[in-house]
Amino acid sequence: MTNTVRYDFNGKHAVVTGGAAGIGQACVQQFVNAGAHVSIWDRDPQALQVAQALHGSKVHTVQVDVSDAASVAQALASSTNYCPHIDILLNSAGITGPNATVVDYPLSEWDRVFAINVRGTLLACQAVVPVMKLAGQGKGIGRIVNIASVAGKEGNPNASAYSASKAAVIGLTKSLGKELALTGITVNCITPAAVRTGMFDQMTQQHIDFMLSKIPMNRFGSVDEIAHLVMWLSSDACSFSTGAAFDISGGRATY
Structure with missing residues (x-):
């Protein structure tokens, strides 16, 4: 597919969680193409090395566990040292968890899915929003985009943790969007249908x-x-x- 739309993000600094693979990686490439500087927050050190080699000084890489508050705080300090302002936050880090019925779903795996998909999104927002607010003496213009899923609307069988966690991301997006509606910071999420990425390796055929x-x-x-x-x-x-969920599901979503 040829991209005929051109965006100008010169002077902007984007933080992308899960930015070393999948959807996050594709977004990093688009941000860089549009002139932005990008901080990639990811847990995979080898993938971060590849990203750094590919993009050079246009990206700053940080190994981070988004589910850990101390790790996110360290990542924020590193990124604001690279570029003091943050204009865009893309929460793309996520996992699917195993495929199992609700009654058989391992609680440890349920907790892990929610830790990364929901707690990770929350912690990144809690870290970055105050930095966005500081821009322009409290009148900053910021953009937060959360990656949810059509599964959060419909609930996929044998994927209850993933579906419930993405429903939580939609709810979090709506709450934060309303809270920040007068600040110049918008908060939206997208609800894709399945996209072939490395996450497919976590699923059964x-x-x-x-x-x-x-x-x-x-x-x-x-x-x-x-x-x-x-x-x-x-x-x-x-x-x-703001506070909206944008469908991109090949016609699957019914609302």
Whole structure:
């Protein structure tokens, strides 16, 4: 797919959690192409090294566990040392967890999914929002985009932790968007249908086939298609949408 839309993010600093792989990685590339400086927060040190080598001084990499408050605080300090202001936060870090029925779902895995998908999103927002507010003497313009999922709207069978955690991300987005509505900081999320990334390695083939069967376009989304929507939500053009969930599901979503 050819991208005919051009965004200008020169002078902007974006923080992307989970930015060394999958959707986050595609968004990092788009941000860099548009002139932004990017702080990549990711737990995979080897993937971070690859990203640093690819993008050079346009990116700053930090190994971080988004579910750990101290780790996020250290990442914030490192990123603001690289660039004092933060204009964009993309919460892309996430895991699917195992495929199992609700009655058989391991509690330890349930807690791990929520720690990364929900607590991680919360901690990143708690860390970055005060920095965004400081810009322009409390009148800063910031953009927060959270990666949720159509599973958070519909609830996929045998994926209760993932579905429930993404529903929580949608709710968190709506709450924070309303809280920040008068600050110049917008908060939105996107609800993709399945996108073929490394996360598929965490799923059974049966579950992958089920997800494909639910998409009227009969194909999975691409990371670049998701990234294009993220770019608009991160831009100054997106000025009257906040606390919203944007569908990008190949026709699957019904609301």
